[in-house]
Amino acid sequence: MAHASDAFELPSIVRFLLNFSAIETSETLQSASSSPPPIDQSNPLIRELIAQLRFSKRFIVFYNVVLLVIFFAVAISYWGGRWRQWSKTKGNARRLERGRLLSENDTLSEEVAEDKEDIRNTSGSSSASSSTLGGISSPPVQTKGGSINDEETPLIGSSTSIVLSRSGIRAAHIIKSWLQYQPAPIPIINKTLPSNQTSLAILAFVGLNIFFLFYHIPPKMVMIAVVADRASLLFVVNLPLLYLFAAKNQPIRSLTGYSYESLNIVHRRLGELLCLLAVIHFTGFMAVWYVLIRPREPSLVDFLLKKIIVLGIGAFIAYETLYFTSLGSFRQVWYELFLALHVLLQVAALAFLFFHHHQSRLYVGIALAIFIMDRVIYRLFFRTAIFDAELLTYPDYETVGVKVTIPDRSFKYRLLSSIFGTKSITSGWLPTQHIFLNVPTLEPTAQHILQSHPFTIASRAPLSSTSESFANQPHTLELVVRAQSGFSRTLLHHAQRHQHVKVRLDGPYGSQRARHTLEGSDYVIIVAGGSGIAVTWPLTWSLLDKAEDVESAQQQRSHPKAKKILFVWVAQQRQHWSWVPEPGLDSFRMEKDVTVCITDPTSESGRPDLRRIISDWVLQLGSVEISKQQKFGVVSSGPDGMNRTVRNLSSEMVACGWNVNVEVEKFGW
Secondary structure: OOOHHHOOOHHHHHHHHHHOOOOOOHHHHHHHOOOOOOOOOOOHHHHHHHHHHHHHHHHHHHHHHHHHHHHHHHHHHHHHHHHHHHHHHHHHHHHHHHHHHHHHHHHHHHHHHHHOHHHHHHHHHHHHHHHHHHHHHOOOOOOOOOOOOOOOOOOOOOOOOOOOOHHHOOHHHHHHHHHHOOOOOEOOOOEOOOOHHHHHHHHHHHHHHHHHHHOOOOOOHHHHHHHHHHHHHHHHHHHHHHHHHHOOOOOHHHHHOOOOOOOHHHHHHHHHHHHHHHHHHHHHHHHHHHHHHOOOOOOHHHHHOOHHHHHHHHHHHHHHHHHHOOOHHHHHHOHHHHHHHHHHHHHHHHHHHHHHOHHHHHHHHHHHHHHHHHHHHHHHHHOEEEEEEEEEEOOOOOEEEEEEEEOOOOHHHHHHHHHOOOOOHHHOOOOOOEEEEEOOOOOOHHHHOOOOEEEEEOOOOOOOOOOHHHHOOOEEEEEEEEOOOOHHHHHHHHHOOOOEEEEEEEEEEOOOHHHHHHHOOOEEEEEEEHHHHHHHHHHHHHHHOOOOOHHHHHHHHHOOOOOEEEEEEEOOOHHHHHHOOHHHHHHHHHOOOEEEEEOOOHHHHOOOOHHHHHHHHHHOOOOOOOOOOOEEEEEEEOOHHHHHHHHHHHHHHHHOOOEEEEEEOOOOO
């Protein structure tokens, strides 16, 4: 606590702090304190305050270093996993090729044996070698006799159909299971929570900020000013990260595999953290005024009307308003207003912050550069294209289909756009990717001309978007738009009156972690709920499509098709089945390694027992032991409750010793 004898000096200290918190030299100190009373540097309390402010400025640099270390650690982990997956699949491909060659040698030996009986034994020996190699790539699987009728049968029960030794369960399985587990929603407010892994990462990030906020600050009243100043420093150093996580065009996806929609939850939590830091900064200086300044200068109005305070309050109001208008309850009711305010308030907040204090200008400049590069340069000039679209209304009269024919572009154009990161939809797309749809002719035109809404591409992805074969033919892009309110409802009304419309497509965007997970798995479980079929339909096709050109053939050899696939679709209404063409479903059913399960509509039969469906399929894989090295890849896309069920079922499998990786395709939390 500050002593009474120090009170005379404190107002001048605070005035100095407000204007020149970045203290470098004693000359700067003297020039900053032109108004009486003068600052007495001989006072120990003043010297301690100045030392703390200087330390904060040096200490905050290490925060950026820590973030860079974490970022590169995640990138190394991601690419290390990709390399191991690539090495494994290449090894399997080599073994398959070796087995094929040995099999050909066996056939040749048998032909020779017909004329040369003295080499028949050699031929038989070669045949045995071929069987062994064939078993490496495709182990024998027997169908389990009987059925499971007990609703309470656990996923991994005591049945001898699957031999799973409990002694093989290690602590790593328990930890991975807990990390994959998704807790129930928060009661009363019904707030959906992410997986424990995501929550732990976010808590660690918040803890890092708490550490940098309070480290090395002694518990003295005058140090309120230091805490307030440290909060402002943390705010500005986190600002570029906030804009980077929200940017559609950024390097994080290429380096870590996480696209902006996967990072949306981190973006939101970081925004909440910045709002809290702004509150600490604002209330801290208000406390400084009340405790330290008010006894000598009681006018609060004079304090608040200082230029630096006015600009700070402007930035504070802009960011806090930005937060409250970003809440889910606001977005769901006034989504279009949310989009407009999100852009306008960001620009206003950055302007206020830039002039509020000189220390913030570098970080504001970086954040602004990210915003301009993403929103203006990339999204308007490189990633956007205009097409004629066909509109159709599905039988439920609540869903709009948007079909766009993507014309062919030269192979050279596609290759260059991929290299320089300016790839637009004209260069093709990949499964699970989405685009931003803009229909400028919708009425009222002034409202929709600048609005873009994200929709997952529901059509099969081209076999190879960077190959010459892709450039030789057009491809059809399809979107499934469920009418809610605002833009989607207006588009439905327009589709009921018109069959064609001009559209602007921005994209494609999206992570490929789900596809990579399934490609590296031996057994695949894909679950869709409602419009989540727009994600799982192209994803399943990507596992089944055969290469048509040389490049795709090479990829097919290095990424062999999954052995078994379970495809589950839970639709709300029977009319929703029309979202997927029947011939495509028939093609799925004809695949011997694909099990298709389309449940009765939930509006007629209620929610299906997904645990039972998946458990039965896993148990019926065979009566022999499935190798612990073999992987299960699980992808779920649908309502929160369904995603949680699938994720936690995968968590149970991991706890029982299975090698299961799960990906949930969902935009934020």
